[in-house]
Amino acid sequence: MKSPLKKLLFVYGTLKRGCSNHHFLEDQEFIGEARTVPGFRLYELGGHPGMVATAADRDGVTGEIWAVDAEALVRLDGLEGLAAGMYRRDPIPLLAPYADQAIEGYVYNRTVKNRRDIGGTWSE
Numbered sequence: 001m002k003s004p005l006k007k008l009l010f011v012y013g014t015l016k017r018g019c020s021n022h023h024f025l026e027d028q029e030f031i032g033e034a035r036t037v038p039g040f041r042l043y044e045l046g047g048h049p050g051m052v053a054t055a056a057d058r059d060g061v062t063g064e065i066w067a068v069d070a071e072a073l074v075r076l077d078g079l080e081g082l083a084a085g086m087y088r089r090d091p092i093p094l095l096a097p098y099a100d101q102a103i104e105g106y107v108y109n110r111t112v113k114n115r116r117d118i119g120g121t122w123s124e
Contacts, residue, residue: 038059
């Protein structure tokens with residue numbers, strides 16, 4: 001599975017295989033497909049999605065788990081705008097078989113008011 005020096009990361013949008021920003025993960029280790037527990041939704045942010053916690057959700061968000069090294073994590077944090085407060089990297093609860101693992105993902109950190117709810121799956 002993953003090296004002990006790598007962090008498990010859940011991605012759900014443009015970083016997924018076949019999507020526009022996947023090149024940021026090309027040299028990292030794909031672990032598998034996954035789904036969050038219910039309580040998360042995706043919103044259209046203009047060419048990319050933002051995942052937010054939403055108590056009313058019953059389905060969760062689909063995505064992929066990647067084992068990423070520290071260098072890749074720095075690049076990804078920059079892409080996701082952590083320093084500007086656009087996203088934050090939080091622990092993400094996932095369904096089995098990943099339910100007991102420490103996995104983080106990028107959660108949109110701004111309002112989704114007037115943004116289109118696109119459900120639980122992003123495709124480009």
